Amino acid sequence: MKNLMNTDCLPILRIFPYDWGLATRIKTRLNLRVRNLKLLVTGGLGFIGSNFIRHMLVKYPGYEIINLDKQTYAGNPDNLKDIEKNPNYKFICGDICDSKVVNKLMEKVDHVVHFAAESHVDRSIEDASVFVKTNVLGTFTLLDAALRHNIRKFIHISTDEVYGSINQGLVCGN
Ligand SMILES: NC(=O)c1ccc[n+]([C@@H]2O[C@H](COP(=O)([O-])OP(=O)(O)OC[C@H]3O[C@@H](n4cnc5c(N)ncnc54)[C@H](O)[C@@H]3O)[C@@H](O)[C@H]2O)c1
Numbered sequence: 001m002k003n004l005m006n007t008d009c010l011p012i013l014r015i016f017p018y019d020w021g022l023a024t025r026i027k028t029r030l031n032l033r034v035r036n037l038k039l040l041v042t043g044g045l046g047f048i049g050s051n052f053i054r055h056m057l058v059k060y061p062g063y064e065i066i067n068l069d070k071q072t073y074a075g076n077p078d079n080l081k082d083i084e085k086n087p088n089y090k091f092i093c094g095d096i097c098d099s100k101v102v103n104k105l106m107e108k109v110d111h112v113v114h115f116a117a118e119s120h121v122d123r124s125i126e127d128a129s130v131f132v133k134t135n136v137l138g139t140f141t142l143l144d145a146a147l148r149h150n151i152r153k154f155i156h157i158s159t160d161e162v163y164g165s166i167n168q169g170l171v172c173g174n
Pocket of ligand 1: 042043044045046047048049068069070071072073074075076094095096097115116117118119120134138157158159
């Protein structure tokens, strides 16, 4: 098993210890050898997004990262308190459904990593509307803007609750 691993992915594995495949896919898709990449990260105050941003700023100090997050109950500014003053990091409090904000930010970046979501599925039993709005309309708004602004790569981090489950076999994330 160890022989199959690309050791280049080990730092990302530290933040995604539970999912080797996810770490490998993010790294491969971003082509991390590109210098001074400009990234729009959505949902960067959340659990995975905040760890991703911190990791990228430490590992690739030349990269510029804009974090677009609505700061919902799930977003915690303390998650990134330590990098608030990093000149290569900018936080924008906003909604991924807001096409005006999204289009403006897409002008400034060449890659997008999309984590923003209503991820606490149990809450959708009470009210599913915000789930549809953020997870469907928000993702559409980002994809639409990405097309308009010739974004080089768009990575959507999601879950089987969005992609759907399969009855048998494996799903390749590519
Ligand atoms: N945490 C896990 O173990 C796990 C596992 C598999 C898949 N995922 C998926 O990965 C993605 C990220 O997960 P997470 O655990 O970091 O989620 P999280 O709930 O911790 O964070 C989501 C972030 O998105 C922000 N957000 C919500 N609605 C927004 C909107 N309309 N506009 C802008 N920002 C908004 C929130 O403020 C929050 O900071 C989700 O799609 C989730 O389903 C998570």
